[in-house]
Amino acid sequence: MNVRLYALQRATALVMVPLVLLHIAVIFYAARVGLSAADILARTRGSIGWATFYAVFVLAAATHGAIGVRSVAADWAGVRGGKLDILTWGLGMILAALGLRAVAAVVLP
């Protein structure tokens, strides 16, 4: 892992610490009350706050996950060079695209 990727990995980790804590709180709340789709969408649809929260979360997770899998692929599977870059960018883009699509699905009115 080069310095740029290392810094990006740690920066996204730092950004996600409070986001994951809040996400865990929501998970526990949802587990207790048993939310329906209507309950979830009533909270998120049209909310700029939740849209920002989930969009930042998705982009940070996509970046963090892609760099993390890159490290594992290099260490354990010996993937190198162009293949490693394709894996990193491919996974990052797929996670970001699917994640932002999911955010749009739950926040757009």
Added chain:
Amino acid sequence: MRQRTRGHRQSALWIAAMLHRLSGVALACFLPLHFLALGLAIDGEARLDRFLRWTSNPMVKLAETGLVFLLVIHLLGGIRVLVIENLPWRDGQKALATVAIAAAAVAAIAFLVRAT
């Protein structure tokens, strides 16, 4: 010789690092499925509701419990890495790693109790 090079694998810190790495890979595998599930709302509230009803299955609740464990262990493992890299070294790292693993297990069990 082979056994000697594997001795470190019994260390709580090696186990913590391995759990951090494996939980990260597992979460990266789960994320696309999570996003696809939430994306069902694009086709309307009823589609997402059908999926949510399916998640009330006990086996799904058990799988979700595993996911909560993975998320919490990866969070705590990540905080551990950030603290080690950015703050002065402090003793008791093995105890802290063990507490982190226990805390993740407690969080997962607490989730299961609340969800059932």
